[in-house]
Amino acid sequence: MRVEADKQDVARGLAQLVLTLIELLRQLMERQAIRRVEAGGLSADEIERLGQALMALEQRMDELKEDFGLTTEDLNLDLGPLGRLL
Amino acid sequence: MIYVYAISEPTVTRSALKQRGLGGATLRTLERGDLAAIYSHHRSLSPAPLRKLVLHHDRVIKAIMATGTVLPLRFGTQLEHEEQLGDLLAARHDELRRSLERVRGKAELGVRVIPAHASAPRRRGDTKGRDYLLDRVRSHRRHQQAVDDVHAVLGALSEASSVRETGTAETVLVAAYLVDQSRVGEFRLQAERLAGRLPGTRMIVTGPLPPYSFAEQQR
Numbered sequence A: 001m002r003v004e005a006d007k008q009d010v011a012r013g014l015a016q017l018v019l020t021l022i023e024l025l026r027q028l029m030e031r032q033a034i035r036r037v038e039a040g041g042l043s044a045d046e047i048e049r050l051g052q053a054l055m056a057l058e059q060r061m062d063e064l065k066e067d068f069g070l071t072t073e074d075l076n077l078d079l080g081p082l083g084r085l086l
Numbered sequence B: 001m002i003y004v005y006a007i008s009e010p011t012v013t014r015s016a017l018k019q020r021g022l023g024g025a026t027l028r029t030l031e032r033g034d035l036a037a038i039y040s041h042h043r044s045l046s047p048a049p050l051r052k053l054v055l056h057h058d059r060v061i062k063a064i065m066a067t068g069t070v071l072p073l074r075f076g077t078q079l080e081h082e083e084q085l086g087d088l089l090a091a092r093h094d095e096l097r098r099s100l101e102r103v104r105g106k107a108e109l110g111v112r113v114i115p116a117h118a119s120a121p122r123r124r125g126d127t128k129g130r131d132y133l134l135d136r137v138r139s140h141r142r143h144q145q146a147v148d149d150v151h152a153v154l155g156a157l158s159e160a161s162s163v164r165e166t167g168t169a170e171t172v173l174v175a176a177y178l179v180d181q182s183r184v185g186e187f188r189l190q191a192e193r194l195a196g197r198l199p200g201t202r203m204i205v206t207g208p209l210p211p212y213s214f215a216e217q218q219r
Helices: A002-039 A044-068 B010-016 B051-065 B082-091 B093-103 B129-155 B181-197
Strands: B002-008 B028-032 B035-041 B106-115 B160-166 B173-180 B201-209
Touching: A002 A044, A002 B129, A044 B129, B002 B010, B002 B051, B002 B082, B002 B093, B010 B028, B010 B035, B010 B051, B028 B082, B035 B082, B035 B093, B082 B093, B106 B129, B106 B181, B129 B160, B129 B173, B129 B181, B129 B201, B173 B181, B181 B201
Parallel strands: none
Antiparallel strands: B002 B035, B028 B035, B106 B173, B106 B201, B160 B173
């Protein structure tokens, strides 16, 4: 039915958008963590905890992508003249 | 309405008009002094970016480029009628002449550097946080170094460069280089050599192409 299909499209489109934003944040956080490590001054404990947090984030993203049947490519929205989001 | 392919010079465009435009339309040229635009008439044409149409657009531009200097327009540039096109050439004359001079005798080469093992799993069940993070740092450094190396080597062989993307998860670098036609061979050779020296990455070079990335006014 047309209405059902539209609802599914909307849900999938929304999931795509939300997950893309989460992935964007994850990448930003990863970059920030890398900068902090390179800047130095982090204790071994802090590095371990940062790494664990990033790993957990990445794992959660993989789970979410699988739940919604989306690949990394699906999340790389093309914003035309602004380039790709990721 | 009219579909516009490129801006060039009167002497050049006259000989390039044997090509057919989109949908088999006749190519026409509109001249205003030392500028000329190449376009075709259409009753209605909303070019969705279908591969065939884009390739056709590119073929027309390459045919013009074979006979002289060309400023390629983006795929899908349409105007209502010739008068608007004439006004455009007049209003932006100086800027367009500067752009023509900038790309004269040069071609564009595209360089794309991507991680070689993008889809490899970055963690297993027993990976420690420290190892994971330090691996990410190493990877980031390698990619940064690759970008610097590419700029140093290929930038030296180019008149200009334009970076489209860098430092994302999927790409290390996507850039365009404006290269004098006499140096295209050397550029490709150096790029090939460079590709072998960048660990953990793959490089794809495209071109020589019409100067799509350098047609507009540089800031």
